[in-house]
Amino acid sequence: MKKADRLFSEYWRNKIGKCEHCGSKDNLQLCHIHTRNIRKLRYERKNTIVMCASCHTHFHNKPLEFSYFVAEKKGRNIVDWLIRESNNLEPLSNEFYSEVLERYKHLTNN
Numbered sequence: 001m002k003k004a005d006r007l008f009s010e011y012w013r014n015k016i017g018k019c020e021h022c023g024s025k026d027n028l029q030l031c032h033i034h035t036r037n038i039r040k041l042r043y044e045r046k047n048t049i050v051m052c053a054s055c056h057t058h059f060h061n062k063p064l065e066f067s068y069f070v071a072e073k074k075g076r077n078i079v080d081w082l083i084r085e086s087n088n089l090e091p092l093s094n095e096f097y098s099e100v101l102e103r104y105k106h107l108t109n110n
Contacts, residue, residue, distance in 0.1 A: 008042075033048065
């Protein structure tokens with residue numbers, strides 16, 4: 001899972017290339033809207049936002065403000081979808097993780 005996390009994060013940080021909140025290109029991180037513990041959303045772009053470390057920390061300390069930002073950035077339909085999907089938990093197979101690794105290892109330099 002760690003390799004899949006790294007590849008997924010690297011791919012989206014490189015593709016977006018800047019903080020989706022402030023526009024900074026420094027210290028980019030891939031932030032999850034719903035915790036990474038919800039495994040089926042862990043590698044879902046709809047569940048992530050690229051942010052600089054400063055904005056990421058800011059929103060961790062202000063979760064209500066973050067929820068408004070997510071609704072504005074992603075749209076209400078995506079927020080509703082994330083809520084539905086996070087409430088519809090199902091076990092994930094080893095094939096799921098293999099597919100994630102295959103998909104992102106070809107898209108990054110690793």
